Amino acid sequence: DTGVSQDPRHKITKRGQNVTFRCDPISEHNRLYWYRQTLGQGPEFLTYFQNEAQLEKSRLLSDRFSAERPKGSFSTLEIQRTEQGDSAMYLCASSLGQELPSYEQYFGPGTRLTVT
Amino acid sequence: GQQVMQIPQYQHVQEGEDFTTYCNSSTTLSNIQWYKQRPGGHPVFLIQLVKSGEVKKQKRLTFQFGEAKKNSSLHITATQTTDVGTYFCAGRYYGQNFVFGPGTRLSVLP
Numbered sequence: 001d002t003g004v005s006q007d008p009r010h011k012i013t014k015r016g017q018n019v020t021f022r023c024d025p026i027s028e029h030n031r032l033y034w035y036r037q038t039l040g041q042g043p044e045f046l047t048y049f050q051n052e053a054q055l056e057k058s059r060l061l062s063d064r065f066s067a068e069r070p071k072g073s074f075s076t077l078e079i080q081r082t083e084q085g086d087s088a089m090y091l092c093a094s095s096l097g098q099e100l101p102s103y104e105q106y107f108g109p110g111t112r113l114t115v116t
Numbered sequence: 117g118q119q120v121m122q123i124p125q126y127q128h129v130q131e132g133e134d135f136t137t138y139c140n141s142s143t144t145l146s147n148i149q150w151y152k153q154r155p156g157g158h159p160v161f162l163i164q165l166v167k168s169g170e171v172k173k174q175k176r177l178t179f180q181f182g183e184a185k186k187n188s189s190l191h192i193t194a195t196q197t198t199d200v201g202t203y204f205c206a207g208r209y210y211g212q213n214f215v216f217g218p219g220t221r222l223s224v225l226p
Contacts, residue, residue: 040218042216042217042218043204043216045216056213093159105159105161106161107159107160108158
């Protein structure tokens with residue numbers, strides 16, 4: 001399968017614990033995005049990378065969230081001191097990188113986080 | 117921050133009826149993309165519109181981008197049960213990343 005993969009698919013954690021998610025993009029894609037989606041809402045942008053550089057981070061994103069893409073391939077999203085409000089589906093997407101026009105984003109299956 | 121609105125929130129149609137969802141922004145968009153998300157699935161890219169007044173068709177789906185690049189629509193002719201899902205528009209503002217609308221959930225009754 002050459003699509004975007006995410007691991008784990010489901011994560012249940014207790015409030016206050018740290019969690020880390022992994023995303024493996026399509027190999028030739030240099031852009032990688034993280035989104036959060038809650039029930040009945042559209043994906044909410046969190047951050048994106050162009051190769052290994054993190055170019056933008058949502059102003060709404062708490063400093064408990066951090067993302068890395070160390071070698072410009074896979075990426076990790078860490079949430080520290082999880083709160084119940086962090087419960088959501090975390091989606092990763094990748095695309096070729098170009099300012100205009102943009103390329104389509106290919107989404108992974110997501111990691112569903114439940115904070116108890 | 118920038119917001120993209122979509123109406124309606126829900127639409128229930130009988131199979132064979134037409135369906136339209138509208139996407140609106142208060143400020144000019146650079147371009148817009150449309151995605152479909154099936155229940156339990158992830159968003160899948162449908163189309164991208166870049167030019168003012170652009171119209172694109174994919175079989176029974178017709179996509180339009182407004183002249184002012186502030187609104188867009190997706191029209192499905194003669195819906196089928198396979199059209200069930202949530203349709204999202206994602207607007208891109210100049211120099212920024214995509215902002216997804218809240219989506220329109222379509223259900224098709226056989």
